[in-house]
Amino acid sequence: MTTTTAPSPVLEANGVTMRFGGLTAVRSVDLTVNSGEIVGLIGPNGAGKTTFFNCLTGLYVPTEGTVSYKGTVLPPKPHLVTSAGIARTFQNIRLFANMTVLENVLVGRHTRTKEGLWSALLRGPGFRKAEAASHERAMELLEFIGLAHKADHLSRNLPYGEQRKLEIARALASEPGLLLLDEPTAGMNPQETRATEELVFAIRDQGIAVLVIEHDMRFIFNLCDRVACLVQGEKLVEGTSEVVQGDERVVAAYLGTPFEGAPGADELAEVEAAEASGAQSTTSTEGKAQ
Numbered sequence: 523m524t525t526t527t528a529p530s531p532v533l534e535a536n537g538v539t540m541r542f543g544g545l546t547a548v549r550s551v552d553l554t555v556n557s558g559e560i561v562g563l564i565g566p567n568g569a570g571k572t573t574f575f576n577c578l579t580g581l582y583v584p585t586e587g588t589v590s591y592k593g594t595v596l597p598p599k600p601h602l603v604t605s606a607g608i609a610r611t612f613q614n615i616r617l618f619a620n621m622t623v624l625e626n627v628l629v630g631r632h633t634r635t636k637e638g639l640w641s642a643l644l645r646g647p648g649f650r651k652a653e654a655a656s657h658e659r660a661m662e663l664l665e666f667i668g669l670a671h672k673a674d675h676l677s678r679n680l681p682y683g684e685q686r687k688l689e690i691a692r693a694l695a696s697e698p699g700l701l702l703l704d705e706p707t708a709g710m711n712p713q714e715t716r717a718t719e720e721l722v723f724a725i726r727d728q729g730i731a732v733l734v735i736e737h738d739m740r741f742i743f744n745l746c747d748r749v750a751c752l753v754q755g756e757k758l759v760e761g762t763s764e765v766v767q768g769d770e771r772v773v774a775a776y777l778g779t780p781f782e783g784a785p786g787a788d789e790l791a792e793v794e795a796a797e798a799s800g801a802q803s804t805t806s807t808e809g810k811a812q
């Protein structure tokens with residue numbers, strides 16, 4: 523008999539707002555990621571995607587709103603968010619360049635090892651057992667991403683695509699229930715992008731929900747069960763890949779074409795009206811002088 527578990531919310535962001543002085547980078551965004559889902563977050567440059575990720579992972583304390591993981595509101599502290607079960611990668615690679623591939627993954631395990639400082643310094647039996655288990659798990663993860671044969675290479679000597687994979691393995695080492703990927707295919711060639719797509723599917727198949735920011739639309743629409751589009755800090759559209767692809771407002775936002783009801787459209791209209799009336803009064807003044 524097969525049992526299927528109903529999807530349940532892994533991540534719930536409610537009314538997340540982030541202001542930097544006078545700039546509202548993220549405005550009252552709600553987003554849910556359910557178990558077994560891959561959700562995409564798209565939007566033009568400066569739309570607030572990374573700021574939203576930073577609010578989810580405790581790097582920023584949102585000005586308003588809450589972030590819950592499996593029903594519990596998270597304190598905005600990165601280490602507590604990671605130990606709760608959310609891991610992430612960054613837009614720019616953040617590996618320890620002079621550490622080996624294996625050591626980089628072991629660093630990612632520290633939130634899951636319970637041995638304290640004294641145990642580590644004295645290297646007692648408890649510490650050695652925990653160390654052996656961490657080593658075994660790290661090698662398993664390297665097998666999973668296809669880098670076990672390079673475990674003792676320095677991470678800085680890996681080709682770019684493999685460095686990005688290694689970042690994912692390091693994030694997985696904290697045994698997350700939700701993985702956030704910030705532009706995982708940036709700078710990749712088409713083969714590497716395709717391999718990353720397969721890797722994300724395999725991660726989902728291991729029971730880890732995924733939220734991914736990406737500018738590569740083909741990648742997003744192939745991969746995601748659901749896609750949300752941010753424009754000027756607001757969630758403009760959310761739906762299946764088909765729905766979002768077919769939404770004219772999304773196309774317009776990417777092309778920079780103004781459309782009715784667009785975030786910031788009222789402000790833009792006011793500025794244009796002010797400029798137009800300024801130009802008119804200049805023209806009429808010029809007319810009088812002639």
Ligand SMILES: Nc1ncnc2c1ncn2[C@@H]1O[C@H](COP(=O)(O)OP(=O)(O)OP(=O)(O)O)[C@@H](O)[C@H]1O
Binds near residue numbers: 566571574
């Ligand atoms: N620490 C900060 N202080 C002030 N403004 C910030 C800060 N971080 C981001 N911003 C501003 O917030 C807005 C959203 O930026 P963010 O990097 O989140 O956008 P993005 O959608 O991730 O863009 P991209 O696709 O180019 O990475 C931008 O106007 C940016 O300049």
